[in-house]
Amino acid sequence: MSGFENLRHAELTTSGRAAIYQALLQLHLPVQSSVLVPTYHCPTMIAPVLMANLNPVYFGLTDDGLPNLATIDAVTADGCKAMIVSHYFGFSRSLAEVRQWCDQRGIALIEDCAHCYFGNAGNRPVGAWGDFATASLTKFFPVPEAGVLASAHHDIPPLRLSPPGLKAQLRGLADVLELSAEHKRFAGINSALRLLFWLKRSLRRTEPKAEAPPASATENMMQDCDMARIAQGPLWVSSALMSVLPRGRVMARRRENFALYARHFDHVLGARPLFSSPPESAAPYVFPLWVDEPDQVYLALREQGLPVFRWDRIWPGTPHRDGDVGPLWSHHVLQLLCHQDLTEADIERTCRAILSALPPAPASAISAAH
Numbered sequence: 001m002s003g004f005e006n007l008r009h010a011e012l013t014t015s016g017r018a019a020i021y022q023a024l025l026q027l028h029l030p031v032q033s034s035v036l037v038p039t040y041h042c043p044t045m046i047a048p049v050l051m052a053n054l055n056p057v058y059f060g061l062t063d064d065g066l067p068n069l070a071t072i073d074a075v076t077a078d079g080c081k082a083m084i085v086s087h088y089f090g091f092s093r094s095l096a097e098v099r100q101w102c103d104q105r106g107i108a109l110i111e112d113c114a115h116c117y118f119g120n121a122g123n124r125p126v127g128a129w130g131d132f133a134t135a136s137l138t139k140f141f142p143v144p145e146a147g148v149l150a151s152a153h154h155d156i157p158p159l160r161l162s163p164p165g166l167k168a169q170l171r172g173l174a175d176v177l178e179l180s181a182e183h184k185r186f187a188g189i190n191s192a193l194r195l196l197f198w199l200k201r202s203l204r205r206t207e208p209k210a211e212a213p214p215a216s217a218t219e220n221m222m223q224d225c226d227m228a229r230i231a232q233g234p235l236w237v238s239s240a241l242m243s244v245l246p247r248g249r250v251m252a253r254r255r256e257n258f259a260l261y262a263r264h265f266d267h268v269l270g271a272r273p274l275f276s277s278p279p280e281s282a283a284p285y286v287f288p289l290w291v292d293e294p295d296q297v298y299l300a301l302r303e304q305g306l307p308v309f310r311w312d313r314i315w316p317g318t319p320h321r322d323g324d325v326g327p328l329w330s331h332h333v334l335q336l337l338c339h340q341d342l343t344e345a346d347i348e349r350t351c352r353a354i355l356s357a358l359p360p361a362p363a364s365a366i367s368a369a370h
């Protein structure tokens with residue numbers, strides 16, 4: 001099976017954000033060096049740059065989610081030492097052009113594969129374009145927390161990570177058992193598990209925090225990114241599970257779920273799939289849906305607790321540039337989870353909720369459609 005696991009060198013971390021942080025450390029850049037990051041992002045892609053004492057500088061995106069290299073002027077490019085590029089939604093794309101652009105300028109490429117763990121990106125396995133590549137395992141596997149720093153090209157010396165304490169190890173184990181019980185994989189021992197969950201909750205109880213002074217937008221964002229465990233080692237339970245969990249079902253079920261979403265949004269007024277079917281070998285992370293008037297729809301979905309996200313919290317200071325779809329996607333694109341454990345009924349529920357929250361089509365549009 002092609003994909004991230006084909007990369008020659010790999011080290012487990014606690015998360016995708018920790019892997020990005022560790023990738024930046026591998027580059028040994030001078031303090032406050034500039035790092036190119038996309039305008040369309042989850043804040044956890046930017047926080048590691050700041051944690052590594054580096055300076056994020058933004059680039060825009062083309063319609064297919066690749067870096068729009070025309071949005072980076074020569075002076076900016078000259079001052080940058082690294083670039084973080086993501087395969088959004090699991091639509092892995094060839095990074096041949098970006099790789100060449102980086103090589104010509106001596107810029108290190110970090111390939112963020114948080115959304116695509118399997119398959120190829122053009123004619124290379126995902127992750128093989130970057131000097132370093134990063135993955136977020138919790139998005140694809142039932143592990144309590146884990147990411148990977150990998151490279152097809154460079155040795156990765158053992159990361160100097162501090163070992164997690166016993167409390168964290170036990171909490172991780174309890175998380176896995178709880179998740180399994182939710183999915184009814186432990187029929188007959190549920191009362192024993194309830195005891196474990198109580199133990200887990202009591203481990204999580206923390207002292208009340210003293211009143212803090214008001215924080216800046218950046219401090220708030222950083223706090224929400226929860227970067228506390230980026231320098232810690234992975235949990236024992238995550239490492240153990242990753243060596244035994246099956247991969248094939250994950251890919252097949254995600255593609256099926258993607259196709260189910262696609263069927264609902266084939267001819268809908270006010271919403272359309274952002275892209276058609278994913279690359280042949282990919283296991284999509286989400287189904288990206290463009291919605292013309294997204295605010296009401298997204299609010300309704302969140303209120304119903306449905307598995308849908310929008311990256312509408314972008315890092316303070318992210319610029320608006322001509323020829324960049326990033327700000328449009330942050331507003332209009334809903335990410336509908338394709339997770340393997342979602343059933344056909346779950347997908348139906350989400351689709352029905354979206355369809356009923358879309359504003360009614362004007363009569364002229366309905367008669368034109370007929």
Ligand SMILES: Cc1ncc(COP(=O)(O)O)c(C=O)c1O
Nearest residue numbers: 015016017042044045086114136
């Ligand atoms: C594209 C992308 N990169 C990196 C991350 C960070 O991954 P993690 O949540 O495992 O830290 C995320 C998280 O949502 C992401 O969507």
